[in-house]
Amino acid sequence: DAKTTQPNSMESNEEEPVHLPCNHSTISGTDYIHWYRQLPSQGPEYVIHGLTSNVNNRMASLAIAEDRKSSTLILHRATLRDAAVYYCILRDRQTGANNLFFGTGTRLTVIP
Amino acid sequence: EPEVTQTPSHQVTQMGQEVILRCVPISNHLYFYWYRQILGQKVEFLVSFYNNEISEKSEIFDDQFSVERPDGSNFTLKIRSTKLEDSAMYFCASSGLLAHTLGNEQFFGPGTRLTVL
Numbered sequence: 001d002a003k004t005t006q007p008n009s010m011e012s013n014e015e016e017p018v019h020l021p022c023n024h025s026t027i028s029g030t031d032y033i034h035w036y037r038q039l040p041s042q043g044p045e046y047v048i049h050g051l052t053s054n055v056n057n058r059m060a061s062l063a064i065a066e067d068r069k070s071s072t073l074i075l076h077r078a079t080l081r082d083a084a085v086y087y088c089i090l091r092d093r094q095t096g097a098n099n100l101f102f103g104t105g106t107r108l109t110v111i112p
Numbered sequence: 113e114p115e116v117t118q119t120p121s122h123q124v125t126q127m128g129q130e131v132i133l134r135c136v137p138i139s140n141h142l143y144f145y146w147y148r149q150i151l152g153q154k155v156e157f158l159v160s161f162y163n164n165e166i167s168e169k170s171e172i173f174d175d176q177f178s179v180e181r182p183d184g185s186n187f188t189l190k191i192r193s194t195k196l197e198d199s200a201m202y203f204c205a206s207s208g209l210l211a212h213t214l215g216n217e218q219f220f221g222p223g224t225r226l227t228v229l
Contacts, residue, residue, distance in 0.1 A: 034217070043116075043203045043220030044147075044155060087155075099145065099168055100218060102155040 004088045009107040012078045020073040020106050022088030027068050032091045035062065035073050036100070037084040044087070044102070047073065083110045114138045116221035118204050124227045125194055133189045133224045135204030144187045145205040145218065146179065148172070155203070161187065194228045201225050 005023040012018040024033065035047040048055055048062045050071070055062040061074040075082055087105040117136045125131050137144050146158040159169040161179055178190045187206075191198055202225075205218040 038155070043205070043223050044218075045220065046217035049217065099157040099160050099170075100147075100155075101157065102147075104154060 004090060004103060006086070006088055006103065006106045008104065009109065011109045011111060012075075013111050014080060015077050018075040018078045018082070018108065020075075020086050020088075020108065021070065022072070023070045024088070024090055025069045027090060028092065030092050033062065033064060033068075033071050034089045034091055034100070035060070036087045036089060036102070038087070038105070039081070039084045044100075047086070049091075078108075078110045080110050080112060083108055114219075116204055116206055116219050118202075118221040118224050120224060121222070122225045122227070124229065127196055127228055128193050131191050131194055131226060133191075133202050133204075133226070135187045135189070135221055136185050137187055137204065137206030138208070138219055139185070141206035141208045141219075143167075143207045143218075144179075144181070145207075146189045147203045147205065147220075148200040149203065149223075150197075150200045158189070191226075194226075196228050199226055199228045 003026060032049050032051055034049040036044045037047050038044045048057050048060050050062045050064055054064060063072045063074060085105040085107050087102050089100055116138060119134045123131055144161040147155050148158055149155045156172060157170050159173045159179055160167045164181060176192045180188050201223045203223045204221045207216055207218045
């Protein structure tokens, strides 16, 4: 799987938007961009994924750069429950491989 | 909402003992996985399982490890002779669709904390 680069940590004030960046300059044309998060003392949790177009769901939005070499996970209003480690993961849709390769992610701290 | 469950939540064992960690994946899912997370470290893939056989495994998943789906609901991870370095949080996950289809997210259980003394 292609490599992703994320900041180690970020802070946000509660109820403000959060933009979590991810660089994936070696992304291939068949890679999906997935985001998972891991709340304290819990298993990872799927957040969102996309291929080329921006995506929205009830949890977050995913903005994908036109060249696909970077993406941004957007939490529109951070809550204390959003404090977690956020992982940006590339998955090749052609190989059929299902396993996820987690990096170190971005630890998001939400300040009340 | 359906969820993946794991038992026990915490397992303490002596070095050299066998342990079996149990998981009940989401009922209509086809793919099953084990991951582990040593305290303070990354989540690491161990093995994936599909159609009653291992589809992929990592270098961590050596001969001491085995997986089984003994019935229609349970998915187990066995460590034959535990070592101190096996102490970690073990997560089971399941997914319903092939990797190249939409909606192929993995659903993780809450984990089993394994402590090897």
